[in-house]
Amino acid sequence: MKAIETFLEVLIFNSRWLLAPFYLGLVVGIGMLLMKFMQELIHVLPNILAASESEVVLAVLALVDLSLVANLLIIVIFSGYENFVSKIDTKGHEDRPEWMGQVDFASLKIKVIASIVAISAIELLKGFVNLSALLKSGGNTPAIWSEADQAIAWKVGIHIVLVISGVLFAYMDSLSERTHALKQKGIAEH
DSSP: OHHHHHHHHHHHGGGGGGHHHHHHHHHHHHHHHHHHHHHHHHHHHGTTTTOOOOHHHHHHHHHHHHHHHHHHHHHHHHHHHHHHTOOOOOTTOOOOOOOTHHHHHHHHHHHHHHHHHHHHHHHHHHHHHTTHHHHHHHHHSSSOHHHHHHHHHHHHHHHHHHHHHHHHHHHHHHHHHHHHHHHHHHHHOO
C-alpha cells in the first residue's frame, strides 16, 4: 500500500511539469506581441511628420499598451514557472530581475490586476485622445447617447470596475496577511 501511495505522490508532484508548455506558449505570445509592436512602429514611422499630435500620441499609447502586456507576460511566466514548476537557475546572473523568485501567487494576482488596470487606463486615454474621431463617427444620432458617448461610457465603466476590483484584491490580500501574521504571533506566544 505504501508503494502505491509513493507512486501516486510522485506522479502528482511531477504533474507540475504539464504546466511548462503553457509557459512556453506565453513565450510565443511575447513573440506575437513583438511582431505587432514592430508592425505598429513600421506603420507609424513613415507618416510621423505628417501626423497630427493626437495621432502620434495614439500611436505611442498603442506601443506602450503592447509593452505593458509583454511585461505582464514576463511576470506571469517567471513567477508562475518558479511557483508551480521549478526554480529557474540563473547562477547569480547579473541581469536576473530582483523580483524574480519573490513573487508568490498572491503578489502575482495583484500584479496582474494592476497591469490590467493600467492597460485599461491606456485604452481609456486612447479613447479620450481619439474623442473627436469618435464624435465624427457618431454622426447625427437622434438618440440621447450617441455611439461615441456609449463607447466612452463603456470604457469609463469598465475601467472603474477594474480599479475597484484591484483595490478589493489588494484589501483581501492585506486582510489575509494580517490574519496570517496574527496566527503566527498566536502560535509563537503558545
